[in-house]
Amino acid sequence: MINKTIKDIRIIDIPKITDPRGNIxxxxxxxxxxxxxxVYYLYDVPCDASRGGHAHKLQLEALIALSGSFEVKLNDGENVKTIMLNKPNKGLxxxxxxxxxxxxxxxxxVCLVMASDVFDEDxxxxxYNDFKLFKRGNI
Known part of the structure; x- marks a missing residue:
């Protein structure tokens, strides 16, 4: 059974080198x-569109707003939390x-996604109903 929760989600600092010519x-x-x-990235997403709408069984992901901003609504099956990403030196x-x-x-x-594994549809x-079953250990 997967018992990861909202408490396991964290913001990571991406090292930033400041320079008057531009940051790195x-x-x-x-x-x-x-x-x-x-690694993949989302861009040209209409402001009224939604992406994601899934969970992973084994894969970890880190998201970074390379440009602009977007919200990430996170749900562990019991708790919901929304995080705004809007800094290219902060990852989720x-x-x-x-x-x-x-x-x-x-x-x-632009949303950059770094994943711990290659694409695997399985x-x-x-x-979402399958997700709830997964969280209870039923699939």
Missing amino acids: SVIEKSTLPFDIKR LIPVGVWRELENFSSGS DYIRD
């Missing part, structure tokens, strides 16, 4: 608690077994 943030092996196996680490929905994208926003829980 660096993600290295020690930045995240997992090896990055896949989402553990396994947490439902996520991304919404309220600002114009020009790792996704895309139906």
Whole structure:
């Protein structure tokens, strides 16, 4: 049974090097608690659209708002929390077994996602009722 909860979600600091010519943030092996196996990004998302709408059985993910802002609604089956991402040097680490929905994208926003594994459709829980069963250990 997956017993990860809202309390296991955390904001991670991405190292930031400030410079009058522009800042640099660096993600290295020690930045995240997992090896990055896949990177993808969301962009040109209409402000009234929603992304996500799933949980993972085994995969960890870290999200960063590289540009603009968006909200991440997180649900552990009992508790719900919404986090606004709007700084490129802050990441949101989402553990396994947490439902996520991304919404309220600002114009020009870019969401970078770093994942602990390659794409595997079997790792996704895309139906909320199946998610509730998964959290109870029934699937």
